Amino acid sequence: MKLPIYMDNHATTRVDPRVFEAMRPYFCDVYGNAASRNHSFGWQAEEAVEKARRQVAALIGANAKEIVFTSGATESNNLALKGIAKKGDQVITATTEHKAILDTCKHLESEGVAVTYLPVERDGLLDLEKLRNAITDRTVLVSVMAANNETGTVQNIAEIGSIAKERGVLVHTDAAQQAGKLPIDVVNLDLLSISGHKMYGPKGVGALYVRRRDPRVQLAPQMDGGGHERGMRSGTLNVPGIVGLGEACAIAMREMREESRRLASLRDKLKDRLMAGLDEVYVNGTMESRLPNNLNMSFAYVESESLMMGINDIAVSSGSACTSATLEPSHVLKALGLGDDRAHSSIRFGLGRFTTEEEVDYVAGRVIQVVQKLRELSPLYEMHHSS
Numbered sequence: 001m002k003l004p005i006y007m008d009n010h011a012t013t014r015v016d017p018r019v020f021e022a023m024r025p026y027f028c029d030v031y032g033n034a035a036s037r038n039h040s041f042g043w044q045a046e047e048a049v050e051k052a053r054r055q056v057a058a059l060i061g062a063n064a065k066e067i068v069f070t071s072g073a074t075e076s077n078n079l080a081l082k083g084i085a086k087k088g089d090q091v092i093t094a095t096t097e098h099k100a101i102l103d104t105c106k107h108l109e110s111e112g113v114a115v116t117y118l119p120v121e122r123d124g125l126l127d128l129e130k131l132r133n134a135i136t137d138r139t140v141l142v143s144v145m146a147a148n149n150e151t152g153t154v155q156n157i158a159e160i161g162s163i164a165k166e167r168g169v170l171v172h173t174d175a176a177q178q179a180g181k182l183p184i185d186v187v188n189l190d191l192l193s194i195s196g197h198k199m200y201g202p203k204g205v206g207a208l209y210v211r212r213r214d215p216r217v218q219l220a221p222q223m224d225g226g227g228h229e230r231g232m233r234s235g236t237l238n239v240p241g242i243v244g245l246g247e248a249c250a251i252a253m254r255e256m257r258e259e260s261r262r263l264a265s266l267r268d269k270l271k272d273r274l275m276a277g278l279d280e281v282y283v284n285g286t287m288e289s290r291l292p293n294n295l296n297m298s299f300a301y302v303e304s305e306s307l308m309m310g311i312n313d314i315a316v317s318s319g320s321a322c323t324s325a326t327l328e329p330s331h332v333l334k335a336l337g338l339g340d341d342r343a344h345s346s347i348r349f350g351l352g353r354f355t356t357e358e359e360v361d362y363v364a365g366r367v368i369q370v371v372q373k374l375r376e377l378s379p380l381y382e383m384h385h386s387s
């Protein structure tokens with residue numbers, strides 16, 4: 001086993017070597033511009049892009065013509081929301097969204113769009129009755145993420161889509177974490193964002209699914225230029241990146257079932273070992289509707305920053321974010337109703353395709369050891385546990 005161990009696969013993933021091999025020819029050999037119509041360099045590049053478009057579409061049950069390539073899920077989210085909502089409209093989203101949605105919504109608010117942020121229940125799931133009640137005559141778009149990047153909570157996105165559709169409202173989902181991990185289908189959706197680097201593809205490439213029929217979704221482009229991607233996203237296509245995203249989707253389609261079973265079992269082993277080895281540890285978010293590779297846990301009396309320093313040969317994330325000088329508890333954990341203490345003692349474990357059982361055993365052992373050591377130094381813990 002090699003150290004350090006990477007267990008932060010919600011932040012990004014290693015490029016699958018098969019993806020890298022698929023991309024390789026498109027740097028120095030097949031380097032044409034996919035928009036060049038007059039020679040074979042351009043045709044070959046275009047052919048590769050169109051193959052990738054079919055591969056991406058197949059993963060989400062879409063038609064290839066409905067795929068718009070972007071630089072990643074951040075751009076896809078921006079294009080979906082800003083491309084639809086105008087002054088005077090209402091957009092409905094959730095408090096647990098990624099910043100790529102929340103900050104875009106803030107921008108929309110500054111331009112006169114009304115944004116409703118739906119709270120989630122303690123398990124992280126939306127109360128669909130609250131969604132129904134929030135829809136008004138002014139609502140143009142509901143945007144709810146498929147799976148959460150911190151707690152792995154998987155929303156019932158098909159049901160959310162059908163509620164919005166009943167009222168003639170468009171539905172977008174940020175599927176950056178779910179695509180390639182669990183099945184997702186665009187059947188009740190109008191817009192869907194994915195990201196290459198969250199699914200063993202390269203960074204800097206993503207896609208937005210844009211429905212073409214029933215209804216045909218019209219997006220206002222966010223960049224002016226050569227009118228690439230049916231006018232929705234100008235800019236020379238990132239051919240190697242797009243080829244990599246396509247290959248990543250094709251691999252996920254073939255291997256997702258088996259892989260998610262394996263990861264859920266490793267994840268459960270990690271959880272069970274941590275809970276057997278330590279008292280007062282808590283799982284954040286529901287285990288019922290969760291990504292197979294996600295574990296988010298709080299270790300009472302332990303600051304996650306200290307814990308992460310103690311396990312410095314393991315890459316994980318904490319439920320706090322450094323904003324300027326202060327350590328802010330995660331907005332997602334707060335939205336679940338967890339107190340600051342619980343958020344400040346939380347760690348996110350993100351397992352992935354390359355995680356081994358040996359690594360899981362090592363991580364469990366190290367975390368138990370360091371938590372015990374930190375608790376021995378904690379006056380609060382001693383106070384509560386001295387007999």
Ligand SMILES: *Cc1c(COP(=O)(O)O)cnc(C)c1O
Pocket residue numbers: 010011071072073074075098100145147148149174175176177194195196197198204205206
């Ligand atoms: C990583 C992530 C994003 C941002 O994706 P990029 O491709 O890095 O721009 C957006 N939403 C979610 C849920 C994510 O996990």
